[in-house]
Amino acid sequence: LKGNVILGEPRNLACLAKTWKGLSSKTCPQEMDENEGVLLVEKLKAVDYEYREDVHWTKCQSLLGTGSFGDVYKMEDKQTGFQCAAKKVRVEHFRAEELTTCTGMMHPKILPLYGAVKEGLWVTIFMKLMEGGSLGQLLKQRGYLPEDRALDYLGQTLEGLEYLHACGVLHGDVKADNVLLSGDGNHTVLCDFGHAAHLHPDGGGKYLVTGDYVPGTETHLAPEIVMGKRCDSKVDVWSSCCMMLHLLNGCHPWTQYYNHPLCLKIAKEPPPLREIPPSSHPSTAHVIKAGLEKEPTKRASAAELRAKVYTALQQVGGLTSPWRGEYREPRCLQ
Numbered sequence: 046l047k048g049n050v051i052l053g054e055p056r057n058l059a060c061l062a063k064t065w066k067g068l069s070s071k072t073c074p075q076e077m078d079e080n081e082g083v084l085l086v087e088k089l090k091a092v093d094y095e096y097r098e099d100v101h102w103t104k105c106q107s108l109l110g111t112g113s114f115g116d117v118y119k120m121e122d123k124q125t126g127f128q129c130a131a132k133k134v135r136v137e138h139f140r141a142e143e144l145t146t147c148t149g150m151m152h153p154k155i156l157p158l159y160g161a162v163k164e165g166l167w168v169t170i171f172m173k174l175m176e177g178g179s180l181g182q183l184l185k186q187r188g189y190l191p192e193d194r195a196l197d198y199l200g201q202t203l204e205g206l207e208y209l210h211a212c213g214v215l216h217g218d219v220k221a222d223n224v225l226l227s228g229d230g231n232h233t234v235l236c237d238f239g240h241a242a243h244l245h246p247d248g249g250g251k252y253l254v255t256g257d258y259v260p261g262t263e264t265h266l267a268p269e270i271v272m273g274k275r276c277d278s279k280v281d282v283w284s285s286c287c288m289m290l291h292l293l294n295g296c297h298p299w300t301q302y303y304n305h306p307l308c309l310k311i312a313k314e315p316p317p318l319r320e321i322p323p324s325s326h327p328s329t330a331h332v333i334k335a336g337l338e339k340e341p342t343k344r345a346s347a348a349e350l351r352a353k354v355y356t357a358l359q360q361v362g363g364l365t366s367p368w369r370g371e372y373r374e375p376r377c378l379q
């Protein structure tokens with residue numbers, strides 16, 4: 046059995062990932078057994094240039110969650126015993142941007158990539174294990190979050206976005222399911238670059254709705270995306286405030302007022318500011334208003350919005366409530 050899995054550098058992985066794009070199941074039989082990839086950490090060990098599921102690594106029983114285009118499992122390297130998270134994506138659904146946008150990214154609020162391997166018709170992407178699970182899962186357990194917790198998580202998410210945008214990358218699917226938590230619930234990282242895109246260096250927008258672009262979560266889509274206009278990093282700011290409404294209410298924006306297809310409403314209707322809980326502090330409302338400007342040039346940047354979030358967090362008395370507290374009936378079902 047031939048293999049071509051190496052311990053390498055992020056740029057090796059970015060380069061190899063581009064050759065995986067668009068391979069379809071119509072490939073020849075020997076392709077079915079191909080095993081190639083780049084591992085970025087010593088704790089994931091290829092053996093004779095091979096790294097195969099159930100041979101060199103195995104999935105642990107639990108399904109951790111569902112990412113874009115694939116399920117996420119806890120996995121263990123059979124040689125080193127090291128455990129991490131792994132998402133399996135069919136090559137037909139694999140987008141090279143999932144790896145080219147986040148390789149080489151080093152920031153406390155961005156989930157570290159450990160490598161990726163193609164085995165037959167599957168691409169497996171390895172990332173750091175986050176014991177706290179996703180913010181989406183926490184929300185299901187708590188109904189909706191206290192204002193200080195929601196502000197703190199929004200602020201950390203915006204820190205990660207600020208770094209991403211400075212690197213010329215837009216995430217494309219900012220939502221609670223793609224924000225992961227440390228074991229103590231106090232630190233977040235942004236994950237899942239399945240909808241990410243490289244921004245033009247001139248900072249000009251990019252036509253997202255083209256060839257292989259798959260839109261992110263409909264309820265969180267910015268107006269300029271649904272109107273097929275040029276998009277830039279501001280689309281992530283809009284989505285982060287849709288996530289904020291989701292954290293504060295326990296339900297996605299728009300869904301209580303409109304039926305599908307929501308994209309027509311997102312384009313036509315005013316921003317969903319009426320969904321800001323009346324009990325919110327005025328500074329919190331100010332943050333959401335600044336992030337839900339329909340005109341991207343008027344919308345706050347991730348850096349500007351982060352500053353407003355920290356002010357609001359101070360105004361509400363800082364972070365005081367526990368991350369796992371009592372369940373609160375989502376506001377949308379009241």
Ligand SMILES: N#Cc1cccc(-c2csc(Nc3cc(F)ccc3O)n2)c1
Nearest residue numbers: 109110112130131132170172174175237
């Ligand atoms: N650890 C962990 C954990 C727990 C719950 C959900 C997720 C989750 C949601 S999207 C997601 N994407 C993802 C996970 C990988 F391991 C590798 C690439 C990915 O895009 N992971 C991860």
